[in-house]
Amino acid sequence: xxxxxxxxxxxxxxxxxxxxxxxxxxxxxxxxxxxxxxxxxxxxxxxxxxxxxxxxxxxxxxxxxxxxxxxxxxxxxxxxxxxxxxxxxxxxxxxxxxxxxxxxxxxxxxxxxxxxxxxxxxxxxxxxxxxxxxxxxxxxxxxxxxxxxxxxxxxxxxxxxxxxxxxxxxxxxxxxxxxxxxxxxxxxxxxxxxxxxxxxxxxxxxxxxxxxxxxxxxxxxxxxxxxxxxxxxxxxxxxxxxxxxxxxxxxxxxxxxxxxxxxxxxxxxxxxxxxxxxxxxxxxxxxxxxxxxxxxxxxxxxxxxxxxxxxxxxxxxxxxxxxxxxxxxxxxxxxxxxxxxxxxxxxxxx
Amino acid sequence: xxxxxxxxxxxxxxxxxxxxxxxxxxxxxxxxxxxxxxxxxxxxxxxxxxxxxxxxxxxxxxxxxxxxxxxxxxxxxxxxxxxxxxxxxxxxxxxxxxxxxxxxxxxxxxxxxxxxxxxxxxxxxxxxxxxxxxxxxxxxxxxxxxxxxxxxxxxxxxxxxxxxxxxxxxxxxxxxxxxxxxxxxxxxxxxxxxxxxxxxxxxxxxxxxxxxxxxxxxxxxxxxxxxxxxxxxxxxxxxxxxxxxxxxxxxxxxxxxxxxxxxxxxxxxxxxxxxxxxxxxxxxxxxxxxxxxxxxxxxxxxxxxx
Amino acid sequence: xxxxxxxxxxxxxxxxxxxxxxxxxxxxxxxxxxxxxxxxxxxxxxxxxxxxxxxxxxxxxxxxxxxxxxxxxxxxxxxxxxxxxxxxxxxxxxxxxxxxxxxxxxxxxxxxxxxxxxxxxxxxxxxxxxxxxxxxxxxxxxxxxxxxxxxxxxxxxxxxxxxxxxxxxxxxxxxxxxxxxxxxxxxxxxxxxxxxxxxxxxxxxxxxxxxxxxxxxxxxxxxxxxxxxxxxxxxxxxxxxxxxxxxxxxxxxxxxxxxxxxxxxxxxxxxxxxxxxxxxxxxxxxxxxxxxxxxxxxxxxxxxxxxxxxxxx
Numbered sequence: 031x032x033x034x035x036x037x038x039x040x041x042x043x044x045x046x047x048x049x050x051x052x053x054x055x056x057x058x059x060x061x062x063x064x065x066x067x068x069x070x071x072x073x074x075x076x077x078x079x080x081x082x083x084x085x086x087x088x089x090x091x092x093x094x095x096x097x098x099x100x101x102x103x104x105x106x107x108x109x110x111x112x113x114x115x116x117x118x119x120x121x122x123x124x125x126x127x128x129x130x131x132x133x134x135x136x137x138x139x140x141x142x143x144x145x146x147x148x149x150x151x152x153x154x155x156x157x158x159x160x161x162x163x164x165x166x167x168x169x170x171x172x173x174x175x176x177x178x179x180x181x182x183x184x185x186x187x188x189x190x191x192x193x194x195x196x197x198x199x200x201x202x203x204x205x206x207x208x209x210x211x212x213x214x215x216x217x218x219x220x221x222x223x224x225x226x227x228x229x230x231x232x233x234x235x236x237x238x239x240x241x242x243x244x245x246x247x248x249x250x251x252x253x254x255x256x257x258x259x260x261x262x263x264x265x266x267x268x269x270x271x272x273x274x275x276x277x278x279x280x281x282x283x284x285x286x287x288x289x290x291x292x293x294x295x296x297x298x299x300x301x302x303x304x305x306x307x308x309x310x311x312x313x314x315x316x317x318x319x320x321x322x323x324x325x326x327x328x329x330x331x332x333x334x335x336x337x338x339x340x341x342x343x344x345x346x347x348x349x350x351x352x353x354x355x356x357x358x359x360x361x362x363x364x365x366x367x368x369x370x371x372x373x374x375x376x377x378x379x380x
Numbered sequence: 381x382x383x384x385x386x387x388x389x390x391x392x393x394x395x396x397x398x399x400x401x402x403x404x405x406x407x408x409x410x411x412x413x414x415x416x417x418x419x420x421x422x423x424x425x426x427x428x429x430x431x432x433x434x435x436x437x438x439x440x441x442x443x444x445x446x447x448x449x450x451x452x453x454x455x456x457x458x459x460x461x462x463x464x465x466x467x468x469x470x471x472x473x474x475x476x477x478x479x480x481x482x483x484x485x486x487x488x489x490x491x492x493x494x495x496x497x498x499x500x501x502x503x504x505x506x507x508x509x510x511x512x513x514x515x516x517x518x519x520x521x522x523x524x525x526x527x528x529x530x531x532x533x534x535x536x537x538x539x540x541x542x543x544x545x546x547x548x549x550x551x552x553x554x555x556x557x558x559x560x561x562x563x564x565x566x567x568x569x570x571x572x573x574x575x576x577x578x579x580x581x582x583x584x585x586x587x588x589x590x591x592x593x594x595x596x597x598x599x600x601x602x603x604x605x606x607x608x609x610x611x612x613x614x615x616x617x618x619x620x621x622x623x624x625x626x627x628x629x630x631x632x633x634x635x636x637x638x639x640x641x642x643x644x645x646x647x648x649x650x651x652x653x654x655x656x657x658x659x660x661x662x663x664x665x666x667x668x669x670x671x672x673x674x675x676x677x678x679x680x681x682x683x684x685x686x
Numbered sequence: 687x688x689x690x691x692x693x694x695x696x697x698x699x700x701x702x703x704x705x706x707x708x709x710x711x712x713x714x715x716x717x718x719x720x721x722x723x724x725x726x727x728x729x730x731x732x733x734x735x736x737x738x739x740x741x742x743x744x745x746x747x748x749x750x751x752x753x754x755x756x757x758x759x760x761x762x763x764x765x766x767x768x769x770x771x772x773x774x775x776x777x778x779x780x781x782x783x784x785x786x787x788x789x790x791x792x793x794x795x796x797x798x799x800x801x802x803x804x805x806x807x808x809x810x811x812x813x814x815x816x817x818x819x820x821x822x823x824x825x826x827x828x829x830x831x832x833x834x835x836x837x838x839x840x841x842x843x844x845x846x847x848x849x850x851x852x853x854x855x856x857x858x859x860x861x862x863x864x865x866x867x868x869x870x871x872x873x874x875x876x877x878x879x880x881x882x883x884x885x886x887x888x889x890x891x892x893x894x895x896x897x898x899x900x901x902x903x904x905x906x907x908x909x910x911x912x913x914x915x916x917x918x919x920x921x922x923x924x925x926x927x928x929x930x931x932x933x934x935x936x937x938x939x940x941x942x943x944x945x946x947x948x949x950x951x952x953x954x955x956x957x958x959x960x961x962x963x964x965x966x967x968x969x970x971x972x973x974x975x976x977x978x979x980x981x982x983x984x985x986x987x988x989x990x991x992x993x994x995x996x997x998x999x
Binding site: 113118 | 579581589593
Binding site: 520522657665 | 838843844845846847851853854855927931934935938940941954955961968972975976980983984
């Protein structure tokens with residue numbers, strides 16, 4: 031029974047540029063089960079978009095190249111599939127909502143036609159029937175007056191409406207997996223909430239599994255069952271949403287969580303300070319030999335600079351790639367989460 | 381859309397008026413007398429001629445007459461060829477130039493677009509390199525060299541086509557080819573760049589994510605969006621072809637309007653120059669106006685933005 | 687699994703699990719050396735074979751244009767009816783024309799005119815464009831409105847009309863050709879510069895200069911223009927072949943340079959009338975025009991790529 035809907039093993043993706051090889055994704059593993067929401071969290075440039083676009087094989091090759099690993103969808107290997115074979119998966123088995131709905135919709139084509147394309151392709155229906163389905167879809171994503179929307183051009187819609195259209199396109203053929211690449215980043219806060227609600231409802235109604243890519247932990251908290259934290263092309267910590275939010279173990283995750291402003295926090299502590307992680311992510315032209323986060327990490331040890339940590343199991347299903355979990359490492363009290371030190375000034379003094 | 385058309389129409393009319401007015405005053409203010417360069421005419425005859433052509437009238441009166449005639453579609457008469465009206469010359473000679481230009485335009489439009497698409501689709505491969513090489517050469521070699529080369533190879537050496545003249549369709553092939561080569565080269569390059577830009581657009585990724593096949597993506601999403609930004613340039617290319625046709629007509633001894641135009645300028649036939657300049661102006665501005673309308677129809681963004 | 691293999695190759699001791707204070711850490715390794723913008727541009731150009739070859743061709747042609755007429759025993763305008771239409775020989779390297787003038791001397795004297803028009807015709811519209819575009823973008827308001835409306839209408843007037851009027855007004859010397867090119871070309875560069883100025887004028891460093899009392903002209907020329915300069919160098923290089931082309935075209939149809947003065951276009955025009963009998967009279971200037979345009983064109987492309995590698999295709 032242990033077959034996952036999607037299983038990614040040791041996936042590595044590089045880009046061959048004229049300046050050299052950029053190792054965007056450096057060996058990641060994760061699984062996704064039906065109906066589940068997995069959030070992949072990380073700074074921009076950490077390889078999260080590359081990961082999902084590789085799964086859908088959307089990246090042009092060259093310059094991109096799958097260096098190693100396997101992508102199993104219902105037990106079928108996707109890495110070796112040709113572009114032609116992938117056409118039957120894209121849009122039908124999995125589909126994608128992109129970040130910027132302005133540039134992701136064809137500006138010179140009516141919204142309805144862009145929606146119908148996929149329906150005609152995968153459901154093998156007539157134009158008239160596709161239009162019917164499309165209007166139904168537009169209604170389902172909560173667009174007012176769907177018949178009229180069908181005939182409109184993208185630039186005449188607002189950002190929120192365009193994102194709804196994007197979602198309608200993505201779910202039109204009832205996919206098993208929906209990849210949402212920063213679906214709400216380009217929207218303002220109230221609109222964000224509406225779109226997230228919509229996605230949550232659709233997930234409930236359709237049973238679609240979602241892989242959500244974001245750097246916004248607020249969004250993650252509302253959506254995710256499980257979370258993978260990515261840094262410099264690797265997953266540094268993964269676990270259930272509770273594990274990551276209440277018992278984070280990787281210093282990078284601490285940094286991420288600490289840099290999220292929280293209304294409750296600042297109300298409680300007047301002088302609550304936001305964390306920031308010093309420095310910038312490493313250059314993926316030549317990733318460091320040790321832990322990629324070592325140079326920015328407050329708890330860096332000799333081992334961290336020598337070689338990258340293996341995955342330690344912190345809890346059931348909670349994997350952390352950090353030497354701090356080695357039994358030889360000193361005990362560090364996390365500055366955040368359930369076991370956080372009450373006074374962060376203490377920590378600073380050590 | 382209505383507002384957009386109106387705006388383009390107003391600009392076009394102002395442009396035509398400006399061309400007519402500037403040309404008129406510049407040509408009238410030029411020093412020298414058109415009759416003085418001719419055979420040595422007696423002064424009284426020159427005076428008579430000046431009177432006859434209304435050149436002794438005050439400037440504003442001449443301008444009014446000129447504009448009045450223009451509004452009636454009358455471009456004036458030649459000073460040098462007695463009794464020849466500019467309209468007559470246009471009616472007789474322009475169809476030949478227009479046929480040459482049109483043939484070249486019709487040939488170069490699809491070919492340039494096709495080459496550009498092919499080059500972009502085969503980026504970095506042999507076909508791309510040869511098409512880019514062709515387009516670089518095509519824009520670097522002046523039209524008179526292309527004309528002479530083609531004439532030398534295909535007419536004089538290989539004797540496939542007639543060397544010159546404009547008699548049958550067979551005669552028109554070499555000049556048409558010459559005139560279109562530069563256009564094809566330029567358009568190949570533009571189209572290739574535009575296609576490469578479009579290929580990396582997000583909506584192409586969306587289309588791919590929908591599971592559309594490669595030909596569907598290219599046809600429905602890439603080509604259409606790549607061609608649109610090229611449309612405004614089509615007007616400018618009419619000017620290019622018009623100017624190129626002067627050279628081609630000269631080399632292939634084609635009795636088009638180009639020779640008359642050049643001769644009118646060099647022989648100071650003011651009225652003729654004026655008439656032809658305004659005629660070309662109206663022609664090009666009109667063509668541009670039509671192209672702007674097409675642009676507005678094809679690109680939905682234009683209709684509301686402006 | 688990869689990790690376990692890695693672990694076994696390096697043994698970690700207890701010592702390795704001591705925290706390292708921030709000061710003692712290996713600094714963020716800067717992998718790529720930081721190179722100045724212009725140094726980087728020159729490095730890229732040096733590595734580009736096409737750029738080097740085209741630059742060499744341009745240099746050779748320019749040097750010949752400067753020095754060849756000086757060291758040629760013949761004068762470019764002296765007729766010699768005893769030696770008309772002679773093919774290239776040791777005596778006359780490029781042969782002689784219909785009036786017995788030495789073509790080697792004429793070709794390189796003509797090169798001076800053509801190259802000068804090329805350079806002048808590329809720079810002049812830029813200067814006018816920078817001036818009006820800068821003013822338009824910086825001041826905005828009615829000045830901007832006026833200049834932009836003039837340009838809106840101006841670009842609609844076909845090139846041919848400008849050419850005709852300028853040729854009639856100024857005669858047909860090199861200066862007239864440059865002025866014509868400037869008149870046609872300034873509008874495009876003015877629009878471009880205006881766009882860039884609008885982009886830069888509210889940047890912090892310009893506002894800082896403004897707050898310290900820099901005059902508008904100083905803000906434009908000292909602070910904004912240097913940021914646009916790279917682009918302008920590319921535009922100028924890209925415009926040179928166009929200007930050479932225009933000269934050749936005008937002279938060829940008989941509206942440009944006229945004998946006895948000479949230019950490549952004028953030589954091609956004279957050569958074309960009898961090229962079936964004396965092909966060298968057309969092919970030599972024709973080849974030089976083509977090669978020069980090609981070299982400038984390719985070099986312009988390389989320069990554009992070197993200044994902005996993102997545009998590389």
